[in-house]
Amino acid sequence: MARAYPYWFLAPATAIFGAFFVLPALLGMWLSFTNASTVASRQDFIGLDNFRLLIRNGPAFLGALGNQVIYAASTTIGKTGIGVVLAFFLNRAFVGRNALRALVYMPIMFSTIVVGIVFRFILAGDGLLNDVLRGVGLGVLARDWLGSFELALWSVSAIDIWMGVGWTVVLVLAALQGVPEELIESAKIDGASRWRQATQVSLPIVMPTVGLAALLTTISGLKSFEIIYATTGGGPGRSTEVMTTFIARALGTTNLGYASAVGFVQFAVITVIALGISRVTRRVEGNQS
């Protein structure tokens, strides 16, 4: 009885987690094996038919999967890379540092849909960005940033990086505050340059945080939806179609079972990729220690 006592404290959280996370996930998994519809009250078990249908839709799904991976990779590299650099910069003392920190973090507080709509105007062929480029004599660079098959995915990635980089900055900045001052001082006494202080003293210490930021950003990138939907809706053509917009389209049909199957596969893909990244991160950290 005494040994069970601590578990009673976990019971409320476990019940809430079970009711709102585990149960819906299991229900979704069950739906993927049925012909459930969003308009009809049927729900017959149909085995793997929905997954067969997904294989039949293979090229479109694989295209969406490929785009999602490219999107996740580019946003992770962008947010993590720029975030780390900015965090090191904002960790230094200079006038206006706090204002700059607030400015970097601010985009994360905006509504994604609003940001998407605003950037649709900014990045349009006759939008603000091209006006500015033409104004400074760089009209040759003007493009239809969201309407071009080649550029659309990268443009949306850039918007996502701008929105989310502040989050990485805050995480890494918090970790940098924890770097022992005496280590930096010792490095200075040893004549280490600022670059070496940053890369050989501070960076290894904050690396676990950077790894965590990268992992969470990757997962977020693998299930990104709002910003893509708000800016391009998956177009032009299928150039920005990702797994999440693919699922939204599947839900647009009445076949809830099929949409659940696609969601189930997405969950599996994210899990595999996240486990892979986690393992790599741990190995990197292991090598450093």
Place this chain on the structure above:
Amino acid sequence: MNHRRFFRAAIGLASVGALLLSACGSDTPPAENGSGSTVVYVVPSSWTKLGALTTNIDAWEAKTGNTVELQAIPDEQYDSTVRARLQGGEGIDVFAGQDSVEDKAAIMLAADESLFASRMAESVLESMRSGDGKIYSYPGADALSSFGLFYNKDVFEAAGVTQLPTTLAELTDALTKIDATGKAPLSLSGAEGWTLLQHRNSVNANLLGDDPEVAAKLASNATTWAAIPGVTQQYEALEGWAKSGLLNDDALTASYEGVIKAVATGETGAIINGSWVLGEIRKQNPDANVGFLALPTETGKNTIALSTPQMMHIAAKSKVAAQAKDLLVFLGEPAQVEKNLELSPGVPAFTDVTLKGDEPVIADINAYVTDGHVGLAFDTATTFPTPEADLIAAYQELLAGRIDAAGFVQQVDTAWANAGATAGREGF
């Protein structure tokens, strides 16, 4: 009063207030037919552009004392949002769309057709009938839509196009002549994908004109798009126009309003759309010299489609179905329909409504009707869940030169087959 007593009293008052508020909640039955009920009326955003809808709704509210909560959902999210909300069972009393749903009775009430049947032509009434023989909708106040080219007569004449094209070759020739005058011959608004589907509606009208059974064959997978005569030629023509610069330079990114303005002001020779654009063209330029032309075919046998009337459904789970029915019948009465047609002229769905004034574009459409070159709109004939997003994507790829006409038709066939299989239709 000490602090503890004060807090107890405050908590007690708050509890009583909460109980009273919950008692005033949705479980209270609405008035049967009297005033005070709210009807939630859901339509795609593009449907609310006409002022007549809100004017007519205001009139019904004033007459009955009920209120209408008009909710506009962005077109591209409309179907899935409405389906999800209907599935939830709450919050929608009247809605548009969902016409391709097989089990209509699951989400909408059968209509009382005695309230409007005598005012409609038999063919129009039958176009509203579902597979089970019932009608699940009330006809709206909008005109019947047809699809094709809305062209600027001045631009055509200035280019020396005096004989209207009836074949694809003649149309290409006409567009080439307009191109020589420095105008954009044909303008598309690819930024708003649904407008591209009006080209498809125009193509499909011709297919049904050639073979009235083609929609049923496609809906049961008895044939493919690639196997239908005339399909590939239509898309080869479109591909050719895109490659030869006979489309607007910004065909992929132009807005709907932009191309309407272009045809209204004579910056372009023609646009392809549904007849609802007429009101929009007139808004841009009331004196625009505009005509209507069916999308030509390779053979010169051209058919236009007349859509079903705009159809509004009452949700099966509506708690104010009686009021919703009263509203829909009111909106379909001659006075309200006439108000609508003044703003957006078209072929009336009702026999007891006449158009005020002479509108040459409607005369052009009616010429096809009089000659018998008219049929059902394809999507009405199939009641098949159209894979719109896939079709729009394929159109955009064709316009961007990423696929050719054959690739386009192949993509359409794949999307079609997948849509049939996804919806669990027989034959797929």
